[in-house]
Amino acid sequence: MLRACQLTKTFGGLSVLQEASIDFHPGEVHALMGENGAGKSTLLKMLAGLYQPNGGSIEWRGQSVRFQSPHDALSQGIAMVHQELMPIPDLNVAENLLLGMEPVNVLGWVDRAELHRQAQSWLKQLNTDLDTHQPMRRLSVAQIQVVEIAKALARQADVILMDEPTAALSDHEVTALFSAINTLRQRGVAVVYTTHKMDEVFRLADRISVLRDGQLVCTKAAIEFSPESLIAHMVGRELAQVFPPITTTPGDIILEVRGLTREPSFRDISFTLRRGEVLGLAGLMGAGRTEVVSAVFGLTPATSGEILLQGVPTRITCPAEAIAAGIGMVTEDRKGLGIVPAMSVEHNLTLAALPQFSRSALLDAAAERCATQTATTDFAIKASSPQQAIRELSGGNQQKVLLARALLNRPAILILDEPTRGIDIGAKAEIYALIGRLSAQGTAVLLVSSELPEILSLTHRILVLRQGKLSAELDPRQTNQEEILRHAMPQ
Amino acid sequence: MNAARPSLDRNFLNRFGILIALIALALVLSVTTDSFASASNLTNVARQVSINGILAVAVTFVLLTGGVDLSLGSVVALSGVVCALFAHPGEYPLVVPISMGLITGALCGLLNGVLVTWGGIAPFIVTLGMMTMARGLALIFSSGKPVADMTPSLTNLAGDWGPLPIPVLCFAFVALLAWLFLGRFRLGRHLYAVGGNEQAARAAGVSVTKVKIFAYGICGLLTGLAGVVLAARITTGQPNAGQAYELDAIAAVVIGGTSLSGGVGSIRGTILGVLLIGIINNGLDLQGVSSYYQAVIKGLIIVGAVWLDRRQSRS
Numbered sequence: 178m179l180r181a182c183q184l185t186k187t188f189g190g191l192s193v194l195q196e197a198s199i200d201f202h203p204g205e206v207h208a209l210m211g212e213n214g215a216g217k218s219t220l221l222k223m224l225a226g227l228y229q230p231n232g233g234s235i236e237w238r239g240q241s242v243r244f245q246s247p248h249d250a251l252s253q254g255i256a257m258v259h260q261e262l263m264p265i266p267d268l269n270v271a272e273n274l275l276l277g278m279e280p281v282n283v284l285g286w287v288d289r290a291e292l293h294r295q296a297q298s299w300l301k302q303l304n305t306d307l308d309t310h311q312p313m314r315r316l317s318v319a320q321i322q323v324v325e326i327a328k329a330l331a332r333q334a335d336v337i338l339m340d341e342p343t344a345a346l347s348d349h350e351v352t353a354l355f356s357a358i359n360t361l362r363q364r365g366v367a368v369v370y371t372t373h374k375m376d377e378v379f380r381l382a383d384r385i386s387v388l389r390d391g392q393l394v395c396t397k398a399a400i401e402f403s404p405e406s407l408i409a410h411m412v413g414r415e416l417a418q419v420f421p422p423i424t425t426t427p428g429d430i431i432l433e434v435r436g437l438t439r440e441p442s443f444r445d446i447s448f449t450l451r452r453g454e455v456l457g458l459a460g461l462m463g464a465g466r467t468e469v470v471s472a473v474f475g476l477t478p479a480t481s482g483e484i485l486l487q488g489v490p491t492r493i494t495c496p497a498e499a500i501a502a503g504i505g506m507v508t509e510d511r512k513g514l515g516i517v518p519a520m521s522v523e524h525n526l527t528l529a530a531l532p533q534f535s536r537s538a539l540l541d542a543a544a545e546r547c548a549t550q551t552a553t554t555d556f557a558i559k560a561s562s563p564q565q566a567i568r569e570l571s572g573g574n575q576q577k578v579l580l581a582r583a584l585l586n587r588p589a590i591l592i593l594d595e596p597t598r599g600i601d602i603g604a605k606a607e608i609y610a611l612i613g614r615l616s617a618q619g620t621a622v623l624l625v626s627s628e629l630p631e632i633l634s635l636t637h638r639i640l641v642l643r644q645g646k647l648s649a650e651l652d653p654r655q656t657n658q659e660e661i662l663r664h665a666m667p668q
Numbered sequence: 669m670n671a672a673r674p675s676l677d678r679n680f681l682n683r684f685g686i687l688i689a690l691i692a693l694a695l696v697l698s699v700t701t702d703s704f705a706s707a708s709n710l711t712n713v714a715r716q717v718s719i720n721g722i723l724a725v726a727v728t729f730v731l732l733t734g735g736v737d738l739s740l741g742s743v744v745a746l747s748g749v750v751c752a753l754f755a756h757p758g759e760y761p762l763v764v765p766i767s768m769g770l771i772t773g774a775l776c777g778l779l780n781g782v783l784v785t786w787g788g789i790a791p792f793i794v795t796l797g798m799m800t801m802a803r804g805l806a807l808i809f810s811s812g813k814p815v816a817d818m819t820p821s822l823t824n825l826a827g828d829w830g831p832l833p834i835p836v837l838c839f840a841f842v843a844l845l846a847w848l849f850l851g852r853f854r855l856g857r858h859l860y861a862v863g864g865n866e867q868a869a870r871a872a873g874v875s876v877t878k879v880k881i882f883a884y885g886i887c888g889l890l891t892g893l894a895g896v897v898l899a900a901r902i903t904t905g906q907p908n909a910g911q912a913y914e915l916d917a918i919a920a921v922v923i924g925g926t927s928l929s930g931g932v933g934s935i936r937g938t939i940l941g942v943l944l945i946g947i948i949n950n951g952l953d954l955q956g957v958s959s960y961y962q963a964v965i966k967g968l969i970i971v972g973a974v975w976l977d978r979r980q981s982r983s
Contacts, residue, residue, distance in 0.1 A: 474871075497874070499873075501873075514871045515868055515871070516865065517861050517864035518864060518865060519864045519932050520861065520931070524860070528861055528869070529872035535854050538853050539852055540853065540857065
């Protein structure tokens with residue numbers, strides 16, 4: 178039905194996609210897989226009319242077409258659900274869903290009753306039962322996504338393109354999204370989507386196309402792939418061991434948290450962390466994991482409870498105090514709480530450790546240069562120069578800079594909140610190896626992750642949070658994803 | 669490698685665009701007028717830009733944090749009045765009126781900083797309030813009349829030191845210190861970090877409150893200096909002096925490539941912006957353009973410079 182023929186796209190002389198040819202069929206879920214920068218999003222955006230190809234063509238129902246704009250593509254029946262969703266927060270669900278195509282009565286007024294009736298019927302087709310009167314801002318990311326999909330349906334879309342639809346979703350939200358996608362498949366809609374998550378792709382996709390460095394590697398039915406062969410296709414080499422084995426034995430208790438509370442996010446959280454230990458914090462989105470570790474780091478201090486460092490009660494009211502006490506953190510919100518976008522790689526790297534690079538208040542540029550060189554080599558950071566602005570780097574490389582930043586202070590305790598979100602497999606493997614090395618050196622690591630395989634393979638111990646409370650402490654060698662989920666699900 | 673070429677050229681334009689404009693303008697003026705390139709005219713231009721220059725450097729600190737200071741002009745008047753009140757002949761040694769002017773400016777700046785950080789009020793509002801309040805205080809302290817009868821040792825500060833006007837030396841000294849500070853000091857780096865991403869700076873252990881109060885404080889202190897220099901030059905403490913000075917200063921900083929949203933900018937750019945505005949003013953004067961038209965042209969240049977800058981950084 179929709180066919181990409183030798184599609185090519187270049188940006189400023191750099192080719193991001195070369196002669197990719199893929200057929201998309203009605204009633205089929207087609208996954209595009211590949212590392213960051215492989216060209217998946219670029220391909221989607223050309224199909225959606227956001228980018229114009231530099232070469233090749235798009236065939237739609239047997240005819241060669243050129244989409245000048247997303248609106249152009251949409252009028253032909255191709256809709257895109259964006260990675261960064263764009264609802265109008267103060268309009269309600271029905272108004273957002275039927276924006277620009279509101280039913281009107283004879284006087285030209287919007288017919289409210291009819292508006293809600295239509296919106297509900299579209300949502301019902303996706304097996305969702307949302308109150309169409311509530312404002313968009315109250316919805317969860319998953320619910321917003323469902324509304325966006327319904328919006329595409331309402332515009333008679335035959336092809337729906339989705340760029341990383343599950344990146345920000347927790348597991349049960351993913352399930353809801355998948356049932357919506359299954360409904361689309363039954364209705365004969367072609368769904369094309371990109372993802373980094375290996376387990377999902379096998380649950381959902383009928384066919385998989387793998388891209389690597391701007392080239393189409395292969396397109397095959399999902400059942401012809403195994404997770405290992407898929408990874409091998411994506412990275413172009415066998416990743417014998419993505420997860421390094423955990424070998425260290427934890428030492429003395431370095432951090433103890435007693436009765437930490439901050440309503441309404443979390444209450445009565447108590448746990449210990451030992452030197453060299455990797456402690457996993459699992460839970461659904463909104464269970465309070467980020468809030469708990471943010472309290473330990475002083476980003477949003479707890480209202481009651483105690484934090485003991487090496488047995489000594491310590492008050493941590495801001496990140497500066499946490500850093501001084503030997504705690505480092507890489508936050509989940511890379512853009513908001515991590516990078517200073519306009520600053521150079523070098524200045525971003527040294528930001529948290531400037532006292533190391535100064536004599537009195539004066540900065541020592543040579544020492545900074547030297548540390549940057551060491552970090553770029555150690556962490557394999559790909560930047561054109563230390564002076565390059567960090568916003569120009571890929572997500573994985575930004576993440577490595579932030580990890581290197583946290584480690585410059587040689588923290589005894591390192592908090593990692595979703596350290597591998599949105600980065601490619603190569604960079605993930607490097608971060609896993611780093612966690613192993615840190616643990617072997619005696620650093621205590623507190624790891625928050627939504628990817629259960631990560632938590633299961635990398636940690637010594639797993640804590641599960643449910644609705645702001647600790648619900649279980651598990652041994653990763655004697656548990657599995659199902660058990661963790663059972664403790665994480667609200668009851 | 670070919671792909672790197674255009675971006676290199678663009679960087680070149682970004683870095684040196686204003687400098688090229690400045691040199692081109694100076695060349696045109698040297699050819700088309702007899703007097704532009706003369707030593708006396710150039711000294712005159714330098715003298716004219718020095719007060720705006722000090723204020724532009726001052727407000728660069730605040731703009732880098734993503735804030736704004738609208739109170740510059742009023743604080744210039746207030747510090748000038750306070751300085752003049754302590755500058756009657758034979759009363760105090762020279763250091764007292766100068767310090768009183770500087771302290772007045774610094775206090776206004778610190779108050780701005782405290783209200784912005786602890787008070788959590790938008791910088792636009794806080795400094796708008798300070799603009800009105802400082803003007804009122806200047807009128808109260810001077811009883812609404814110019815404070816005259818200043819000791820010659822102070823008014824001599826508007827004169828020359830060797831071949832160079834003292835106000836120009838002040839500007840040069842302030843600019844040099846600010847340049848060193850922003851480039852070489854920890855707190856200078858923190859200033860860029862806070863302006864570039866306040867939350868990320870905090871998470872990296874930077875005390876955002878301290879940095880901001882410092883920026884407004886330094887801005888106030890330098891504004892006080894500008895007030896003292898102005899009082900020396902006009903030999904009175906004028907409660908109505910400095911109207912709209914903040915706008916000229918902000919215009920120069922913005923022409924120099926500093927982003928109003930913070931985190932991007934440099935003292936080098938600010939100096940070039942100050943010189944560009946000064947030379948354009950001087951050139952229009954020399955060409956006999958009426959001051960009405962001068963205002964229109966200046967407005968166009970401000971918008972045009974920023975438009976070009978944005979277009980470059982977007983492409």
